[in-house]
Amino acid sequence: MANNAMAFDPFVVSDIRLEGLTRVPAGTVFASLPIEKGDRLDRLRAGEAIRVLFKTGFFNDIQMKRQGDILVINFVERPAISKLTLSGNKDIKTEDLMKGLKEIGLSEGETFDRLQLDRITQELTRQYNNRGKYNVSIKPRVEDIDRNRVNITIDVVEGKASKIRHFNIVGNDSFADDDITENFESRASNWLSWYKRDDQYSREKLSGDLEKLQQFYQDRGYVDFNVESTQVAVSQDKREIFVTANVREGEIYKLVDLKLAGDLVLDEEALRRLIPAKVGETYSRADVERGAESITKVLSNIGYAFAEVSPLPDVNAEKREIGVTLMVQPGQRVYVRRVTFVGNDRTQDEVLRREMRQLEGTWFSQAAIDRSKIRLQRLGFFKSVEVETPKVPGANDQIDVVVRVEEQSAGSFQFGLGYSQIQGLITSVSLQQRNFFGTGNTVGVTVQNNSFVKRFDFSFLDPYFTDDGISLGYQLGYRELDNGDANQAQFTTDTASGDVVMGIPLSETNTVSLSMGIDRNKLTTTDGATPESLIQYLVTELGDRDRFPIPNNNPTTGQPNVPAGPFRQWTVNTWKLTAGWASDSRNKFFAPTRGTYQRVFGEVALPGSDLEYYKLNYEYARYFPMGERFSLLTRTEVGYGDGYGKTGSLPFYESFYAGGVRSVRGFEDNTLGPVEASPANRDFFQPLGGAFKFVNTTELIFPTPFTKTDSDSAQFSAFVDVGNVWKEPREFGRGDLRASAGLSFKWQAPVGPIIINFAVPLKKEDGDRTESIQFSFGSQF
Template sequence: MTRIAAPRLLSLALASALAVAQPASAQQFEPFTVADIRVEGLQRITAGTVFSYLPVERGDLMDRNRAGVAIRALFRTGFFNDVRLDRQGDILVITVEERPAINKITLVGNKDIKTDDLMRGLRDIGLAEGETFDRLNLERVTQELTRQYNNRGKYNVSIRPSVTQLDRNRVDITIDIKEGKAARIRHINIVGNRNFEQDEIRKGWESNTSNWLSWYRRDDQYSREKLSGDLEKLNSFYLDRGYVDFNVESTQVSISPDNRDMFIVANITEGEVYTVSSIEVTGETILPHEEISKLVFLQPGMTFSRGLIEFSSDAIVNVLSNIGYAFARVTPIPEVDRENRTIAIRMFVEPGQRVQVRRIVFRGNNRTSDEVLRREMRQFESSWYSQAAIDRSKVRLQRLGFFETVDIETPEVPGTADQVDVVVNVKERQSGQLSFGLGYSQLAGLITSVQLSQDNFLGTGNRIAVAVQNNAYSRRFDFSYFDPYFTDEGISVGYNVRYSEFNRGDFNVAQFTTDNGAVQAVFGLPITETDSVGLSIGIDRNDITTVDGLTPPSLIQYMVDTMGDRARFPVFCLADEEDPDAPCVETPGNNRKWRVNAWRSELFWSRDSRNHFFVPTRGTVQRLGAEIALPGSDLEYWKLSYQYSRYWPISRALVLNTNADIGWGRGYGNTKGFDLPFFENFYAGGTRSVRGFEDNTLGPCEFASPLSTRCQSIGGSFKTVGGVELIFPTLFDTDAARVSAFLDVGNVFRNTREFDSGDLRASVGMALQWQAPIGPIIISYAYPIRKKDGDRLERLQFTFGTVF
């Protein structure tokens, strides 16, 4: 190759300096016509890529100006550290030095900001695995990460990137982050407030000075975004009280020399209070003007309130959106009279075009069939758009319990102004559960059980469950199937089959055994969006075995009084020791058995208006049931039960739950005058009742004999349990975990005549409920605040299952 010896052209050197200040060279040569172009030094980048950016082709006249343009064009690609142009005869030779490729990016030490969020920000800057490495981007990364952490109040953050060279022109980038501690707000001062105290003004602020709850709320950590939001709340506070001329004149944020303490000062001007002189609704209201005017909550003579104006605008928009006007707008137009301190307001209504729903599309339901989702929708295709119907559809889908998240979008149909699609995006959760039970009893030994359930069987929305238990104290088999949409009208049908042999004495209740088999059918009928009624009917057979000296005498006496005595067994044959040939003397044992056959029926009503199945924040769930052992059963009795739970949103983060569980039963017909059969009694105490007391141990108990040392729980025919639970914002970054403080109160009584509020037990404590990947986990620690001698306490309690 003949190289033309000449110094670099000054113009090309300047061009290369302007092109991100990288070295480049081109030889000074006489103009020539390019016969061919050859690229040397390529490793990853193809020659075709270079040619696509090169503003020179074969046949072009090459001179010094054209060379400068070519070098700048190649540098602008960002692919090269160096570019050199040479001539070999009439061949243009381009020699390049590629920038290395980024093999891997590793973030170390970031806790406050998630790795995925940081990686997303790095990609926006141009730093991503597989991309070309540019050291200038590394400097931008340092500046951007520092800015993000400063916005979160962390001014001691240290960002140290390092680059490791690899073979094949690759690099690994490690960004070591030392976040440091967030600066704490030591003082907040609002200057200029004449009519309101600072505590009142700052109520609801996310920024606060350090206090005893700051370790949990982190409200004393300075954040520029939080402060901006708080100043907007300050503005809303005054505008909602008529201070139209309110203004935040200035805000000063200062930091201590050690970057640990923040001091905030806001200077405000309150102004005067304005009243409403007139308010009218104008524009195209669609509905009668009088009907729309009733939705305006601000009236002449009232103090101006921006909040009421926005509330009125939203109310009008919601009414119009429910009849198809999806893009309705209401624009308040104020006319301010500062001399008289009054405001005249016009509410200008723009309904837009009436919109139909073209299509409903479901996304993310990989296991669940579209039909299961579609039958919960209250917005229909080819009907007018209704925001209320869409909101209701979202709540119904959330209450199924099949999905972690449900989001609904309503994009416009391209090319039309009067149609939208409804796109339902869901994220499915594991709806199957495999629950294991493991325990040990001195009487029964090792206790094991397995329960399999699938709430969304094969994606049909039907529920199927099988439970098997086999150990030293019980054998049990349960099978249930439930179809919530047996008919298109929503009639549900379920079937339950059960068989069990159970020694009650090893379950914290009285010592007796049951051998029970039952078959039941359940029918349900929805009567409103939230209410349904149902009927169940079934037959069961129950063999009750008692043991004299082990079973409390009152239980044995109940069976004798209602069904008559039974022969004792087993029968022992005692031989005469003095006369071996004499016939043996038959001596009965201590066991007695009664067989109880019953036809059962239950009529129930339920209401569920919760906004979510697993983590509700508002709404009520109630169930009222009346069960009866029908006439002709061996024992005739009835049971009433009522369960109630309501969720009250107190603030953006706090939810209050009030709950009650009441049960009552009596005999009638052939058992008139008796309480419930003891094997149908109610029990209380435990993780789902009054926490802090062992399962089923509250209420009446009896000794089996004068020599017994354990008072056996026998339950009662009247139960009253209730509680209050305050649910806190979770410490975890998921809605599946909830931390709460609770107060539980309740007990079980032999009958209503023996009810005494002085016998109620109570406990307080903390609980964690977590829909974990391994299944639902409930852990509670309770401290009994109302107890009596002999109560069996258990402060730490938990249950768990496994999801599959």
């Protein structure tokens, strides 16, 4: 910086005039200028003033001149950044890079100093180096535009991430490397690295892994454990990284004392039962922290919203003993003054309020807040749900609950085109509104057509028919089904049905359902195609029917000169009562990773129906979290049915089926279980289904490949399926079970659910119909 104070004799400043300012306010200059009216100014003091003004960072050039007793200061302002653009960045989001640039004073609207170009390169290179990309190239370009402004474009060539070649831990004498690094995110390159990407170096990941390392030792009593140093070496070509962590294990400590201090609020013995750490056992930091968290949660559920529980250790290094005092600071007990909703432009407040478990005028409860959030998320009306609990100004014992939602469309009008191996081409039109006029009611109309089924459905459901959460709805439908094209026995059904449905909540996770309805079912058989046992069942239970030549047009029967045909038709009227119980604690609807789902339901054709029968079903599914991103699913389904009263057995059109894309995978849809040779072709066997069904699945769910985060709309898994169908329970035998294993991908796509399975039968018998690849996509109803 040159001293641009013109040579002048000392003088007393009578006035100060600023010239050249366009963006910088004069007030900003005067606030920094160490000269005022009436001051005596000489060249030395003028030079000091120029240095002070340069430090503001606003100017490229400053000159001082004297006009009489007036001090004139001429400024050349630095340009302003009009536009800041990043290109070529893929691994790091633009907003994250911009945040780092803003922290060094570089953002749109700010003053630009060309010396900042080096700082731009250094900052972005630092961010990429932290992600393990040491070959990154950063090239900023500056374009001068009008009105003393510039556009800055930063071209990024990320290069490939450096891979961890070795991850070495030195000093771990008590545990093997594999044990202590089991949950690390950073690992040396291995055969799964292409999928897990765990060999890509990141400073943040390494810091997290070292914290896990310390937690591992301190959970096992090594109170003095310490990571002494960490070295990260990069190969000359910057493609490989070598990580070494030097650790000192120390000695194992025993927990000799555990105290509770402060304002306990609740009974001390009750609080102690919440702490898993036990005196006399090896010290575990995790057990102590879990105890502190449990106490905090209990207090937050009875109004102490700002409770804190702090573990205070007392270490005796000589005896290798440690005592811990849990200091309880409950704070002020608060209650909720008001619950308000923000962002629900279409959905009525009442629809949200009835899901809230935190009520106005009651003590604050974190558990009630958390449960309310889950219930709102499960509605499916909102992209996001966030809950804030601001303090009420001027009141230490009150807070408000503000629920902020971002609405998404809860309705759809779809013209669907889909395909499945068993159903062929699927065309459907579906109109569904799950939040009808913002009331939370569901209205749906569906029309479906494919090679073997024509279907029309209309449904309505009011989930809060009463204030207690009792739901009420009804369904009307008509279906024409060619069962033979669905890998079932050769017969057709035309069914008209109507049902009234009711749901009664018993608790947050338990619901009882009831429905009452009537079906009118026309069954058409074909002599020479329909298995003889099915025709004889209808003849025995309902009596024989005249044959006619045109399918589904029975009125021609009995007319003169009409020859007898191969078709016979029976009409079955059925009054149905269905009752069920369901328990659902899953954390998500489409792709859950934890929780349990159970459902028991029974269906009975009431006395007076043309055929009297009942069916019982039990479904059980449990998701076990395994680490942060893996989970294990075990699922079982059992079904049983039989006739009663005047009906000898379960009607064949109500049989259970197994095999297919949603059942025992690797076997064709509906083909497992009893079969019967076709009357026209004794070498072709038609599946009959059965009155008893058992299917079990064990499935390991893991992150979808090539994605960095879990997705609620996609799920990838490896599975083992076991199951079959029997004519009746007494025929069940473990030797009859079929088994398969494979991989499955499920995606809740905009056009409807997509399922792709690759399965290999592990246990099959001669005559089983198998297929390795099974898929289904598009809207199916």
